[in-house]
Amino acid sequence: MADAGMLRFHVPEPEVRPGGTPDFSNVTIPNAGSVPRPEIDVDPRAIRDMAFSIIRVLNRNGEAVGPWAGLLSDDELLEGLRHMMTLRSFDQRMQMAQRQGKTSFYMQHLGEEAVSCAFRKALTKGDMNFPTYRQAGLLIADGYPMVTMMNQIYSNEADPLKGRQLPIMYSSKEHGFFSISGNLATQYIQAVGWAMASAISNDSRIAAAWIGDGSTAESDFHAALVFASTYKAPVVLNVVNNQWAISTFQGIARGGSGTFAARGLGFGIPSLRVDGNDYLAVHAVAKWAAERARSNLGPTLVEYVTYRVGAHSSSDDPSAYRPKAESDAWPLGDPIVRLKNHLIQRGVWSDERHAQAEAEILETVIAAQKEAESHGTLHAGGKPSARDMFEGVYAEMPPHLRRQRQQAGV
Amino acid sequence: MPRRTMIEAIRDAMDVSMARDSQVIVFGEDVGFFGGVFRCTQGLQAKYGKSRCFDAPISEAGIVGSAIGMAAYGLKPCVEVQFADYVYPAYDQIVSEAARLRYRSNGDFTCPIVVRMPTGGGIFGGQTHSQSPEALFTHVSGLKVVVPSNPHDAKGLLIAAIEDPDPVIFLEPKRLYNGPFDGHHDRPVTPWSKHELGEVADGHYTVPLGKAVIRRPGAAVTVLAYGTMVYVAEAAAGEAGIDAEIIDLRTLLPLDLETIVASVKKTGRCVVVHEATLTSGFGAELSALVQENCFYHLEAPVARVAGWDTPYPHAQEWDYFPGPARVGRALVETLEA
Numbered sequence: 009m010a011d012a013g014m015l016r017f018h019v020p021e022p023e024v025r026p027g028g029t030p031d032f033s034n035v036t037i038p039n040a041g042s043v044p045r046p047e048i049d050v051d052p053r054a055i056r057d058m059a060f061s062i063i064r065v066l067n068r069n070g071e072a073v074g075p076w077a078g079l080l081s082d083d084e085l086l087e088g089l090r091h092m093m094t095l096r097s098f099d100q101r102m103q104m105a106q107r108q109g110k111t112s113f114y115m116q117h118l119g120e121e122a123v124s125c126a127f128r129k130a131l132t133k134g135d136m137n138f139p140t141y142r143q144a145g146l147l148i149a150d151g152y153p154m155v156t157m158m159n160q161i162y163s164n165e166a167d168p169l170k171g172r173q174l175p176i177m178y179s180s181k182e183h184g185f186f187s188i189s190g191n192l193a194t195q196y197i198q199a200v201g202w203a204m205a206s207a208i209s210n211d212s213r214i215a216a217a218w219i220g221d222g223s224t225a226e227s228d229f230h231a232a233l234v235f236a237s238t239y240k241a242p243v244v245l246n247v248v249n250n251q252w253a254i255s256t257f258q259g260i261a262r263g264g265s266g267t268f269a270a271r272g273l274g275f276g277i278p279s280l281r282v283d284g285n286d287y288l289a290v291h292a293v294a295k296w297a298a299e300r301a302r303s304n305l306g307p308t309l310v311e312y313v314t315y316r317v318g319a320h321s322s323s324d325d326p327s328a329y330r331p332k333a334e335s336d337a338w339p340l341g342d343p344i345v346r347l348k349n350h351l352i353q354r355g356v357w358s359d360e361r362h363a364q365a366e367a368e369i370l371e372t373v374i375a376a377q378k379e380a381e382s383h384g385t386l387h388a389g390g391k392p393s394a395r396d397m398f399e400g401v402y403a404e405m406p407p408h409l410r411r412q413r414q415q416a417g418v
Numbered sequence: 419m420p421r422r423t424m425i426e427a428i429r430d431a432m433d434v435s436m437a438r439d440s441q442v443i444v445f446g447e448d449v450g451f452f453g454g455v456f457r458c459t460q461g462l463q464a465k466y467g468k469s470r471c472f473d474a475p476i477s478e479a480g481i482v483g484s485a486i487g488m489a490a491y492g493l494k495p496c497v498e499v500q501f502a503d504y505v506y507p508a509y510d511q512i513v514s515e516a517a518r519l520r521y522r523s524n525g526d527f528t529c530p531i532v533v534r535m536p537t538g539g540g541i542f543g544g545q546t547h548s549q550s551p552e553a554l555f556t557h558v559s560g561l562k563v564v565v566p567s568n569p570h571d572a573k574g575l576l577i578a579a580i581e582d583p584d585p586v587i588f589l590e591p592k593r594l595y596n597g598p599f600d601g602h603h604d605r606p607v608t609p610w611s612k613h614e615l616g617e618v619a620d621g622h623y624t625v626p627l628g629k630a631v632i633r634r635p636g637a638a639v640t641v642l643a644y645g646t647m648v649y650v651a652e653a654a655a656g657e658a659g660i661d662a663e664i665i666d667l668r669t670l671l672p673l674d675l676e677t678i679v680a681s682v683k684k685t686g687r688c689v690v691v692h693e694a695t696l697t698s699g700f701g702a703e704l705s706a707l708v709q710e711n712c713f714y715h716l717e718a719p720v721a722r723v724a725g726w727d728t729p730y731p732h733a734q735e736w737d738y739f740p741g742p743a744r745v746g747r748a749l750v751e752t753l754e755a
Contacts, residue, residue, distance in 0.1 A: 138487070168524060168526075169522065173522050177522070179523035179527065181523075181526050181527060187519060187523035187527050189515060189522075191515070194511060194515050197479065197487070197511075198484070198486045198515070199487060200483075200484055201483060201484030201485060201486060201488045201491075202488065203487075205487065205488035205492070208443065208469045208470070208493065209491075209492075209493070227479060227507070228479055228480075228483060231475075231477040231480030234477060235484050238475060400521050400525055401521050401560050402520070402560065402584050403520070403583040406628065406672035407672060407676075
């Protein structure tokens with residue numbers, strides 16, 4: 009009904025604040041297997057409703073069902089489970105190391121492990137991710153050495169980035185992992201540029217862009233969608249909607265569009281939503297999008313619906329802005345538990361083997377940690393030299409930096 | 419030797435670079451089919467195809483951001499921002515990304531891009547087509563900043579910038595595109611076809627980044643200038659009958675301090691001139707460096723002549739622009755000090 013008169017200013021609010029009872033009844037969760045799987049060359053206009061649904065494979069009984077199921081073998085799924093468990097264990101140890109003062113900062117993935125771990129397995133060697141700070145599963149699932157990650161986190165003498173970057177801002181061209189900026193959204197358009205370059209070069213490699221729900225509000229996100237759409241760039245445009253941008257609920261960035269996937273519709277980009285806590289669904293959708301990119305069909309936007317169980321970072325305290333038990337109420341469950349149950353249901357896994365694997369993984373992570381710490385931690389032991397600070401600003405050090413290095417006496 | 423305008427020289431630099439290296443690509447707003455609003459890329463799309471020279475959406479952040487991704491891939495993008503006044507949406511990409519990529523990844527990824535943009539005033543462009551934002555880039559570690567003053571240098575510097583392994587901000591004084599403007603806006607401009615620096619050799623050559631050149635030798639006072647102000651300073655010195663040594667800096671970052679210091683130690687006096695606003699302008703850096711390095715040789719305070727600290731006005735263009743009269747006064751005052 010029309011409501012002319014005094015104007016009112018609207019600021020969206022989450023359903024529940026600290027002290028309240030967590031409530032996700034407004035999040036519609038379609039049944040697993042209920043969303044169709046179109047051909048990769050589908051007319052984007054024919055699948056607009058997919059931007060408002062959620063593709064799911066694992067049902068409540070741990071069964072893989074529907075048209076997106078059946079892409080991965082049991083061995084591949086067991087490997088995926090191990091990657092997610094490794095990432096979780098790695099996070100726990102590094103979070104603790106931060107609390108022990110061994111580094112300045114840490115960001116964990118708790119609850120979001122499936123997104124990056126499963127996505128990596130949909131890519132091919134040579135493809136390039138432009139990640140945010142919460143996709144270390146891309147490295148773990150590609151076999152990047154944990155000890156090298158830890159060396160970076162500790163900024164020690166073996167840090168491949170020479171102590172120049174904040175912890176977890178990894179970089180590995182070899183493992184298809186673009187240097188993390190720490191500025192938000194800048195990498196999104198860079199990923200599109202990388203993909204354009206691959207097409208210009210008649211290459212076969214594709215790019216993957218990563219962004220969180222909150223940062224989709226940055227103008228770089230919109231620039232990326234325009235460029236990807238205009239040049240049909242071979243890129244997968246990932247949006248990880250973990251419900252929270254530090255203390256800001258996703259409704260502040262989303263506004264009235266309903267979903268983040270819907271942002272892609274105006275650009276004519278096929279836009280899908282997927283259960284981000286379902287390893288099989290993430291992998292299947294990523295594979296579909298990667299195949300589209302590699303077949304000259306252009307970009308796909310994928311929104312991963314997940315939940316950030318942990319704090320934003322080691323500097324954050326979520327109890328100040330959301331109910332403590334909210335993560336328990338999250339309707340899509342825990343990605344590790346869900347894949348574990350599926351594998352048990354398949355008869356290839358058990359609670360005993362899971363507990364044993366947990367112990368083995370912890371041992372491996374602790375061994376890597378010991379090795380990394382033998383090269384130093386942020387405030388103790390071996391560290392990059394002050395001389396390293398002046399190197400690498402340019403390919404060749406210009407005279408003014410040489411003078412400053414002399415002044416610094418290093 | 420053929421004579422070319424600065425536009426033709428810049429176009430030739432891209433043409434030569436694209437012919438030599440298939441990794442070099444050129445794009446920007448209106449850059450493809452049409453050849454750019456100043457026609458600097460005219461004919462490149464027809465010659466090299468749409469994959470190597472194309473039109474971009476009106477998104478400076480998108481143009482520079484995608485160029486960074488292309489450079490990370492292994493291409494060498496040379497992009498155009500239509501006016502330096504429009505570069506601000508891309509500033510985050512330039513400052514936080516292009517400039518730091520080599521450093522933060524310890525050389526794992528690098529960013530060999532060139533961002534070309536017309537700079538400076540003198541064309542009645544008002545506040546959105548006249549700015550000189552060079553100091554916003556010289557303040558950024560990891561960038562190189564180039565301002566050519568003539569067709570010969572423009573071609574050689576642009577080829578050097580494209581071949582450079584690091585990001586280069588290439589500011590083209592648009593008032594110099596068609597001739598060496600000396601600030602006398604009421605007089606006809608000499609075209610480059612009648613100026614010796616309009617001589618631009620065919621084929622490949624470079625003018626090294628980081629090297630200044632003495633445009634006019636002299637003994638009484640050193641003038642530090644770049645871009646359009648080189649000709650304004652020449653006119654001012656000539657009209658005031660002052661034996662000024664005029665240095666065309668050509669590259670602001672990295673700066674050729676050696677040439678500057680040698681000259682000021684010889685003359686004992688220094689005037690710094692630029693179109694950009696005075697406060698925190700690049701002249702402040704130059705002035706500080708001169709006093710740090712030449713203090714005991716200085717016989718007068720280092721003077722600065724710059725744009726007033728106002729937005730670039732429209733109707734008052736010639737009250738704003740630091741023309742030969744203002745520069746001449748500063749020269750006289752510095753000699754009398």
